[in-house]
Amino acid sequence: MSPSSDVTDLVGRAREGQPRAIARLISLVEDASPQLRDVAAALAPFTGRARVVGLTGPPGVGKSTSTSALVTSLRKQGKRVGVLAIDPSSPFSGGALLGDRIRMQEHATDPDVFIRSMATRGHLGGLSWATPQALRVLDAAGFDVVLVETVGVGQSEVDVVSLADTTVVLLAPGMGDGIQAAKAGILEIADVFVVNKADRDGAEATVRDLKNMVAMARRGIGGPSWRQPIVRTTASKMEGIGDVADALDGHHRWLVEHGALERRRFNRARAELEAIALESVRASFAGRGHDVLEDLAKRVAAGDMDPYTAADELVAGTTRG
Amino acid sequence: MSPSSDVTDLVGRAREGQPRAIARLISLVEDASPQLRDVAAALAPFTGRARVVGLTGPPGVGKSTSTSALVTSLRKQGKRVGVLAIDPSSPFSGGALLGDRIRMQEHATDPDVFIRSMATRGHLGGLSWATPQALRVLDAAGFDVVLVETVGVGQSEVDVVSLADTTVVLLAPGMGDGIQAAKAGILEIADVFVVNKADRDGAEATVRDLKNMVAMARRGIGGPSWRQPIVRTTASKMEGIGDVADALDGHHRWLVEHGALERRRFNRARAELEAIALESVRASFAGRGHDVLEDLAKRVAAGDMDPYTAADELVAGTTRG
Numbered sequence: 001m002s003p004s005s006d007v008t009d010l011v012g013r014a015r016e017g018q019p020r021a022i023a024r025l026i027s028l029v030e031d032a033s034p035q036l037r038d039v040a041a042a043l044a045p046f047t048g049r050a051r052v053v054g055l056t057g058p059p060g061v062g063k064s065t066s067t068s069a070l071v072t073s074l075r076k077q078g079k080r081v082g083v084l085a086i087d088p089s090s091p092f093s094g095g096a097l098l099g100d101r102i103r104m105q106e107h108a109t110d111p112d113v114f115i116r117s118m119a120t121r122g123h124l125g126g127l128s129w130a131t132p133q134a135l136r137v138l139d140a141a142g143f144d145v146v147l148v149e150t151v152g153v154g155q156s157e158v159d160v161v162s163l164a165d166t167t168v169v170l171l172a173p174g175m176g177d178g179i180q181a182a183k184a185g186i187l188e189i190a191d192v193f194v195v196n197k198a199d200r201d202g203a204e205a206t207v208r209d210l211k212n213m214v215a216m217a218r219r220g221i222g223g224p225s226w227r228q229p230i231v232r233t234t235a236s237k238m239e240g241i242g243d244v245a246d247a248l249d250g251h252h253r254w255l256v257e258h259g260a261l262e263r264r265r266f267n268r269a270r271a272e273l274e275a276i277a278l279e280s281v282r283a284s285f286a287g288r289g290h291d292v293l294e295d296l297a298k299r300v301a302a303g304d305m306d307p308y309t310a311a312d313e314l315v316a317g318t319t320r321g
Numbered sequence: 322m323s324p325s326s327d328v329t330d331l332v333g334r335a336r337e338g339q340p341r342a343i344a345r346l347i348s349l350v351e352d353a354s355p356q357l358r359d360v361a362a363a364l365a366p367f368t369g370r371a372r373v374v375g376l377t378g379p380p381g382v383g384k385s386t387s388t389s390a391l392v393t394s395l396r397k398q399g400k401r402v403g404v405l406a407i408d409p410s411s412p413f414s415g416g417a418l419l420g421d422r423i424r425m426q427e428h429a430t431d432p433d434v435f436i437r438s439m440a441t442r443g444h445l446g447g448l449s450w451a452t453p454q455a456l457r458v459l460d461a462a463g464f465d466v467v468l469v470e471t472v473g474v475g476q477s478e479v480d481v482v483s484l485a486d487t488t489v490v491l492l493a494p495g496m497g498d499g500i501q502a503a504k505a506g507i508l509e510i511a512d513v514f515v516v517n518k519a520d521r522d523g524a525e526a527t528v529r530d531l532k533n534m535v536a537m538a539r540r541g542i543g544g545p546s547w548r549q550p551i552v553r554t555t556a557s558k559m560e561g562i563g564d565v566a567d568a569l570d571g572h573h574r575w576l577v578e579h580g581a582l583e584r585r586r587f588n589r590a591r592a593e594l595e596a597i598a599l600e601s602v603r604a605s606f607a608g609r610g611h612d613v614l615e616d617l618a619k620r621v622a623a624g625d626m627d628p629y630t631a632a633d634e635l636v637a638g639t640t641r642g
Contacts, residue, residue, distance in 0.1 A: 036629065037627070037629045037630075040627035040628060040629045040630075041627045041629070041630065043627065044621075044624050044625070044626065044627040044628075045624055046624070047624050048622065048623065048624045132628070133628075136628075262622075265622045266618055266619060266622045267618075268622070269618045269619075269621035269622035269628065270614060270615070270618035270621075272621065272628050273614075273617060273618060273621055273628045273631045273632045273635060274603065274606055274614070274632075274635070276628050276629060276631075276632035277602075277606065277632035277633075277635045277636050278599055278602060278603055280632060280633070280636060281599065281602050281636060282595065282599055285595055285598065293591060293594075293595070294591070296594060297587055297588075297590045297591035297594060298587060298590075300365075300590035300591075300593065300594055301369065301583070301586045301587045301589070301590035302369065303365050303366055303367070303368050303369045304365070305365065306358075306361035306362045306364065306365040307361060307453070307454075307457075307590065307593050307594045307597050308357065308358045308361045308362070308597060309358075309361075309362065310594045310597075311594045311595075311597035311598035311601060312598075312601070314594060314595070314598045315598050315601060315602060
């Protein structure tokens, strides 16, 4: 069998909902296997249907518990749900998250839920190209909703999540100062705010802070714009999760009505293909142009050449022939 | 005056130690100004002398206090010290750090100390090219040591710090589980371990964990290798800071004796010029090839083309003519 018919067969089985075929396809894209291009080509016609929801927030807000609760809620609506849980690439934050993942095991036996952890450490530009490809696999496999969950600890993590159709930012009580300092960044990316652990002291203060932030940001905005809802949840008790699902539906309707869904998906596709193109250029630096790169780096290190002149020569040398 | 003689004049004044000239040069590189190339060319002959020390560690270990204490210690040795404090790009971690920075104000009136905070949020690939350029400014301005400090929260932050001549990883008591889970990542990048807050409960347990990690990692290593020292400090009381300075000197000597300093600087130059080259390719996608990128992204979003085929066309279209 040629690799191509192998891949066609895998995609067919993934579309029938076979978890092993889905897992295998994700591995093929994640490992940048030789079949990667075959896989991408075979998936393309079946993509563009899933709703993509990003979830992010600082460590300790209960992201995994919330994701798991949201999966339960979406399953009650009869939706098939894929989850991409992106492990942070920091060497310092591995521990807590690995523990969190275990909480999602309750969905492990549900054939209509597919959960995949993606470790991105060590992949240069890993998040920017591997995650969208895994997302394409789940989209083509017919999941109605794909949740992309990541701890908001780095620019690349935030970039990926903010390319979702809808981005949910989770917060918890007792982070008041952090919210104040970070409000510009949070407002930029959030479509829906969730204040989790709403049964704890300080939850109302957090909601109030967020309301003020949203109100201030809306001042002076002309024309129709999305008013970011603030939903209170206690995910560990499933409280408020239905409201989150409603907020997601509300935002989806708004996107469709305002032609904004198409714009978001276009932006996602653009970012995705740009990342792939840059990765292929980078690979060409290290491949055929390897000696050129080494030689130029030596001259820069010695102070004989500035890095901008060297970069020009590298680009010229790689693209010329 | 032509921009070029402007820049030559600025570099001259920076080399005389004028803080405003240094600050101006860093702004020129950070903002990717039109003079950026002139600046890079004017700096190149004067670079390669500063020792570059990276400091990183999880939030709450006392990085800024430690950096400030280390500056005090290096000043006592008569060294001129530059500090690049890299603010995290996460929208969630702005608050604490901004507060931390204030602790470094004690050096604000010392003409032989130059401290610069760099915010990287919003700069695509910002860390990977802006920080090395700012480092070149401080190197050319004649600082003996440049400390690059960042919270270890994302791959790009860690990448930058680990390109230093010597990388210091700071930890504090009470992070035992985190260390266990993250040991592979930490061992990869640390040349010197510092256990700060050594006067607190649990400090000895942290040191013991680290010792075990280092010992296990060394098993099976043939030939000469650097044995990562573990230094106890209480930075807020200046305790143990001299030992950190000694450990930095020890590592520097080891690098020189084993020909490893040259290798590290070569790697840094290579990473730097690769990042600049990729940024210039990316800019060309969005510039001349803009219509091509838009058109391809539309076809990918619609499922008419897979992103790999689109990326090939983008690269071909941009580099052809």
